[in-house]
Amino acid sequence: MEEKRRILVIGTGDTKADELLFMRERIEAVGGIAVMMDVSVLGDPPYRPAHDRHAVARAADTSIEAIIGSGDENSAMTLMALGASRLARSLYDKGEIDGFIALGGTMGTDLALDVALTLPLGVPKFVVSTIAFSHLIPPERIATDLMMILWAGGLYGLNSTCKAVLSQACGAVVGAASAAIKPDAVRPMVGMSSLGKSCLHYMVTLKPELERRGYEVVVFHTTGMGGRALEAIAAQRGFVAVMDFSLQELANHLTGSVVNSGIDRLENAGRQAIPQIVAPGAIDMVDFPTWQAVPARFAERPYHAHNRLLASVTSDGETRRAIARAIGDKLAASKGSTAFILPVGGIQQWDQHGEPLHEPEALLAFIQEMRISVPANAELHEIAGHINDAEFSAKALEIFDRWVAEGIIPPGVPGDRKAA
Structure with a gap:
């Protein structure tokens, strides 16, 4: 029995x-x-x-x-x-x-x-x-x-x-x-953040590449509770490395949106000295429920309805500068190896030319502020391409592989690395 x-x-x-x-x-x-x-x-x-x-x-x-x-x-x-x-x-x-x-x-x-x-x-x-x-x-x-x-x-x-x-x-x-089947520790686990395949899709390339290297990859959907889960597992030292490439929840918290993960977003991996590679995916968007009126302060901003639950507007250049400074402050508190990838060509699918959230001047304001906000304890890697380009994924893997070679990230487990 x-x-x-x-x-x-x-x-x-x-x-x-x-x-x-x-x-x-x-x-x-x-x-x-x-x-x-x-x-x-x-x-x-x-x-x-x-x-x-x-x-x-x-x-x-x-x-x-x-x-x-x-x-x-x-x-x-x-x-x-x-x-x-x-x-x-x-x-x-x-x-x-x-x-x-x-x-x-x-x-x-x-x-x-x-x-x-x-x-x-x-x-x-x-x-x-x-x-x-x-x-x-x-x-x-x-x-x-x-x-x-x-x-x-x-x-x-x-x-x-x-x-x-x-x-x-x-x-x-x-x-x-x-x-219940509890998580196992057979393969070292890498946490990764993203915002759905339509907005950010680097994980389509990165996940199989990391699995081939012997790691288990857990991707978190950053619509509030996804980032919360990433932070909670990082706080319990559940990852050997974190690829935190979607920071929209941090931006949401700073702009007063309810679609956030709490005050400690982008803090727990650094607090636990977990190696982290960070990028500013989708920090230009502010989320709110589609079924509510657009918040008054964003009434004139570019708007995108994702579905009947979730809609987004863009923040202006000054708000993006403030977000850049907040990211820098959080990275400065990290006790572990930290790298920041800055994709100058764009940070989410709909900010490109011809898309509804294209605002090159506001993006430039963020890039300029981010260049001076990355702290001395973090590597800064600037690429010309977009966050969804192959160049971005290649840079992330380059940093990851170097940290493995240097012993900063433990090696993966050989054998059958196919995701469960």
């Missing part, structure tokens, strides 16, 4: 016992084992959890009494989040859980997001939340493979709507834990 999957169930049992006990019943009904963790502060649940609130507090190097006296509900739940995260990671490292699910409103979600970030990629993470998909949740709080579902009808007590949602969530996390 297949081994039953153990699911860590997190919630405040003093106020949500009915819901949590229903979740335990549903997890066990579909062949899982529910491991209950109580994160209540003021009271105990009417059941005996495997890990009670006192154990959670101890994991945060404190006590429930000290947490209650910490000042307010925010400080109390922040301490409980620390304890829950440490305890959950310890349980995973000891092989005692295969996935986790949490239940909550803003308080419970805040705590659950920390737990999810603590567990590695490949461990099923499911949060049932009254604020699922909300812009209250900043990108940097979202784990790479987090799954969320709206806790519809879940403000107070069980009902048929609430049961429908909770039962789906419980089935999903048990199923995910049963089916």
